[in-house]
Amino acid sequence: MCTRTQRLQPLCPIDGQFGPRGQEEIALRALQFKRGLLHEFRKGNATKEQIRLHNLVQQLPKAIIIGVRKGGTRALLEMLNLHPAVVKASQEIHFFDNDENYAKGIEWYRKKMPFSYPHQITIEKSPAYFITEEVPERIYKMNSSIKLLIIVREPTTRAISDYTQVLEGKERKNKTYYKFEKLAIDPNTCEVNTKYKAVRTSIYTKHLERWLKYFPIEQFHIVDGDRLITEPLPELQLVEKFLNLPPRISQYNLYFNATRGFYCLRFNIVFNKCLAGSKGRIHPEVDTSVITKLRKFFHPFNQKFYQITGRTFNWP
Numbered sequence: 001m002c003t004r005t006q007r008l009q010p011l012c013p014i015d016g017q018f019g020p021r022g023q024e025e026i027a028l029r030a031l032q033f034k035r036g037l038l039h040e041f042r043k044g045n046a047t048k049e050q051i052r053l054h055n056l057v058q059q060l061p062k063a064i065i066i067g068v069r070k071g072g073t074r075a076l077l078e079m080l081n082l083h084p085a086v087v088k089a090s091q092e093i094h095f096f097d098n099d100e101n102y103a104k105g106i107e108w109y110r111k112k113m114p115f116s117y118p119h120q121i122t123i124e125k126s127p128a129y130f131i132t133e134e135v136p137e138r139i140y141k142m143n144s145s146i147k148l149l150i151i152v153r154e155p156t157t158r159a160i161s162d163y164t165q166v167l168e169g170k171e172r173k174n175k176t177y178y179k180f181e182k183l184a185i186d187p188n189t190c191e192v193n194t195k196y197k198a199v200r201t202s203i204y205t206k207h208l209e210r211w212l213k214y215f216p217i218e219q220f221h222i223v224d225g226d227r228l229i230t231e232p233l234p235e236l237q238l239v240e241k242f243l244n245l246p247p248r249i250s251q252y253n254l255y256f257n258a259t260r261g262f263y264c265l266r267f268n269i270v271f272n273k274c275l276a277g278s279k280g281r282i283h284p285e286v287d288t289s290v291i292t293k294l295r296k297f298f299h300p301f302n303q304k305f306y307q308i309t310g311r312t313f314n315w316p
């Protein structure tokens with residue numbers, strides 16, 4: 001059973017920063033739990049005076065979850081946001097992958113960031129960054145020492161998850177769509193269709209190699225998205241370490257919700273939440289011969305990925 005002491009505690013370095021103990025300190029400590037005032041700031045309900053008074057700033061991200069789409073990017077961001085020193089950008093900003101946004105300049109990007117205390121770090125996630133050609137150079141120009149998080153899942157499962165998302169979108173618009181098998185396998189050659197985006201995205205090593213032209217491998221941390229589903233805490237602890245954050249996320253903050261079939265988030269006694277229903281869709285059944293073919297196809301790329309990253313997965 002969880003005890004009250006297991007609840008998120010404010011960071012030690014923060015403790016000394018607010019001068020003599022008093023009412024103000026209590027209010028600021030409450031902000032550390034990311035409810036109350038900070039929540040209002042995020043919703044845009046704060047006055048300029050309140051922002052100034054609390055010394056809140058909009059900071060460029062110190063870390064970015066660059067992908068991979070359907071790897072568990074939302075779960076990772078929301079779970080990291082449990083940490084009192086982390087403040088998430090709620091929306092995918094698509095600054096570096098969208099030319100129109102990028103042309104608006106870095107101040108536009110900074111203004112999209114949530115309010116935070118100067119000692120906190122901001123994290124954003126836009127999974128399209130991982131696969132978009134121009135992004136590594138653009139991020140490098142902003143901050144060459146930024147920390148980059150990549151969350152991956154077994155490539156065939158990820159591709160099917162990707163397909164499922166698109167399929168659901170089509171169904172919502174009452175449109176018909178091809179079966180996964182038809183898209184993933186080239187009918188002329190009967191080989192894996194590498195033109196299909198869901199397949200291409202799962203060739204992790206190809207994309208990573210482009211990033212490595214700008215950033216050393218030490219600036220990346222690979223998160224096991226399959227393990228984040230079944231056993232999130234150890235994965236989050238590895239990220240805390242990578243981000244040089246003191247360990248603050250505990251088992252108390254993560255509880256398994258049998259109805260959802262996933263771990264959900266507990267911020268404190270009163271506030272908990274599960275991810276939206278669009279996360280954790282039921283995948284359509286896929287022909288086993290197609291799955292076997294895809295797994296065989298991804299195998300050599302996976303080996304290369306393990307070699308480059310130093311993180312091995314037991315993907316088939």
Ligand code: A3P
Nearest residue numbers: 070071072073074075161262263275279280281
């Ligand atoms: P599925 O819908 O295929 O199950 P992303 O946020 O990058 O789009 O990734 C979505 C995936 O996050 C989901 O894929 C789901 O499996 C995974 N996920 C990981 N942890 C989760 C959690 N706690 N709640 C819901 N989905 C989670």
